[in-house]
Amino acid sequence: QDPAVSIETAARLLGMQRETGTSSAGLPDAGLLWLHDDTGCSMLVDVGAMGPDHLAGHGHADALSINLWDKQGAFLVDPGVVTYRAGYWRDWFRGTAAHNTLVVDGQDQCCFWGPFRVGRPPSVTLRHAKASTVDAEHDGYQNLPDPVTHRRCILRLDHGCFEIRDRVEGSGLHDFALIFQLAENTIVTTTDLEATGVRSDGHRLHFRFEAPGVDARCIVEDGWNAVGWNQKKAAPRLVVRWKSTAPTIIRSHLRVEGS
Numbered sequence: 001q002d003p004a005v006s007i008e009t010a011a012r013l014l015g016m017q018r019e020t021g022t023s024s025a026g027l028p029d030a031g032l033l034w035l036h037d038d039t040g041c042s043m044l045v046d047v048g049a050m051g052p053d054h055l056a057g058h059g060h061a062d063a064l065s066i067n068l069w070d071k072q073g074a075f076l077v078d079p080g081v082v083t084y085r086a087g088y089w090r091d092w093f094r095g096t097a098a099h100n101t102l103v104v105d106g107q108d109q110c111c112f113w114g115p116f117r118v119g120r121p122p123s124v125t126l127r128h129a130k131a132s133t134v135d136a137e138h139d140g141y142q143n144l145p146d147p148v149t150h151r152r153c154i155l156r157l158d159h160g161c162f163e164i165r166d167r168v169e170g171s172g173l174h175d176f177a178l179i180f181q182l183a184e185n186t187i188v189t190t191t192d193l194e195a196t197g198v199r200s201d202g203h204r205l206h207f208r209f210e211a212p213g214v215d216a217r218c219i220v221e222d223g224w225n226a227v228g229w230n231q232k233k234a235a236p237r238l239v240v241r242w243k244s245t246a247p248t249i250i251r252s253h254l255r256v257e258g259s
Contacts, residue, residue, distance in 0.1 A: 026044075026045075026129075028047070028126065028129065030048060031046060031047050031048010031049060031124065032044065032045070032046065032047075032048065033045045033047055033126075033129050033134050035132060035134065035154065035156040035162070036156075037156060037158065037159070037160065039070070039159055039160045039256070040070055040071035041068070041069065041070050041160040041162075041256050042068070042069045042070075043066055043067070043068050043069075043154065043156070043162055044066065044067040044068075044069075045064070045065075045066050045134045045136075045154060046062055046063065046064060046065045046066070047063075047064065047124050047126045047129075047134065047136040048124060049121065049123070049124060050063075050110065050118060050121040050122070051121075056118045056121045057115075057116035057117050057118050058116065059094075059118065059121065060093070060094045060095075060098075060099065061094060061095055061096040061099070061108040061109040061110050061112075061122070061140070062078070062096065062099035062100075062101060062109075063101065063109050063122045063124050063138040063140055063150075064101050064102070064124070064136055064137075064138055064150065064152040065078065065099040065100045065101040066100045066101075066154070066164075067100070068162075068205070068254070068256075070160065070203060070256050070258070072199075072201050072203055072258075073183065073199065073201065073203075074183045075182060075183060075186070075197060075199070075203075075205045075256065076100050076180055076181060076182060076183075076205075077181055077182070077183050077225060077235075078099065078100075078181075079093055079098045079099070079181055079223070079224060079225045079226055079235075080093065080225060080226035080227075081093060081226055082224075082226035082229070082230060082231070082232045083229070083230055084115060084116075085115070086114060086115040089232070090115045091112065092224070093224070093226060094108075094112060095108050095112075096108045096109050096140075096179075097177065097179060098179075098181065098223070098224075099179060099181065100179055100180055100181055101150075101152075101179060102150050102152070102166050102168070102176065102177070102178050102179075103176070103177040103178075103179060104141045104144065104148060104150070104168065104174055104175070104176060105141075105144060105174050105175050106175060106177070107141065107144065108140075109121075109122040109138065109140025109141065110122055110140060111143075120140075120143060121140075122138040122139055122140030123138065123139050123140075124136055124137070124138045125137050125138070127151075132155060132156035132157075133153065133154065133155055133156070134152075134153070134154045135151070135152075135153040135154075136151070136152060137149055137150060137151035137152070138150055141170075144172075144174075145172070146170060146171055146172025146173075146174070146246070147170055148168045148169060148170030148171075148172070148174065148246050149168070149169045149170060150166065150167075150168055151166075151167045151168075151169060152164065152165070152166050152167075153165040153167070159255075160255060160256035160257065161253070161254065161255045161256075162253075162254045162255075163251060163252070163253055163254075164251070164252040164254070165249060165250075165251050165252075166178060166249065166250050166251075166252070167247065167248070167249040168246045168247060168248050168249070169246065169247050170246040170247065171245070171246055171247075172245065172246055173243065173244070173245050174243070174244070174245075174246060174248075175241070175242075175243050176240075176241065176242050176243070176244070176248075176250070177239050177240070177241050178209075178239065178240040178241075178250060178252065179237060179238075179239055180207070180237060180238040180239070181223050181225070181235065181237045182197050182205075182223075182235055182236050182237060182238065183199065183225070183235060184225050184227075184233045184234065184235035185199055185200040186198065186199050186200075186205075186235070186236060187236070188220045188236045188238055189220075190218045190219065190220060190238070192218065193208065193209040193210070193211060193216060193217075193218050193240070194206070194207060194208050194209070194218070195207040195218055195220075195238050197236070197238070202258075203256070203257065203258055204256070204257045205254060205255070205256055205257075206253075206254070206255040206256075206257065207238060207252065207253070207254060208252075208253040208255075209240050209250060209251065209252050209253070210250065210251040210253075211240055211242050211250045212242065212244045212248050212249070212250065213242045213243060213244040215242055215243055216240065216241070216242035217240070217241055217242070218238065218239070218240050219238075219239055219241065220236050220237070220238055220239075221236070221237050221238075221239050222234060222236070222237070223235050223236060223237030240252075
């Protein structure tokens, strides 16, 4: 579903003012922004808090994550919620590594204490959202032995193209994993630091990465998407892994093509 429909519905139900008039729009007070173009491609960006201060335990560690659609369906998705029962799957679907954002040193952006308790939820700062750009950062990795800040700048280019710049400010040597969870009807192939995801309708999403370090690699891993309560389906996720010293930056180039 086009995120514009969901945003418009939420704006009406909540009585909130929806920003329009540029290609960056959404509900900034709710932490949701989207970039769209005349080809029908839309990218939804999460720049909000995990949840209200009194109920953060329902939130997921997904600061600065993205979703991506074209007119025919989804490419990059949020895996959703599969259960509230304490255990492996509750933890997996809440964790940062299940979402389309950056993981540092294999850690979540917060501390989960059981199925409905959260410690140190990340604080997200929206630096600006103008025209075809969203620029934001979060402090969810300030509790690492070598603290870092994750800043993400997304540029909407022409004809279904986006550039994502993930910059890590700080110091120390770190392990990084950049996550892209795809829809379950997608087949993914990789070559060095490039990849292509092909949906069942033939539409394609091309990835090209500029990653620091000679050990950077692009691989396909097993992921999951919730398709109902206590129901999940296997789905590929594309992961770029590398190790480098902060500060560091990785650039991701995404291009959507029809069949």
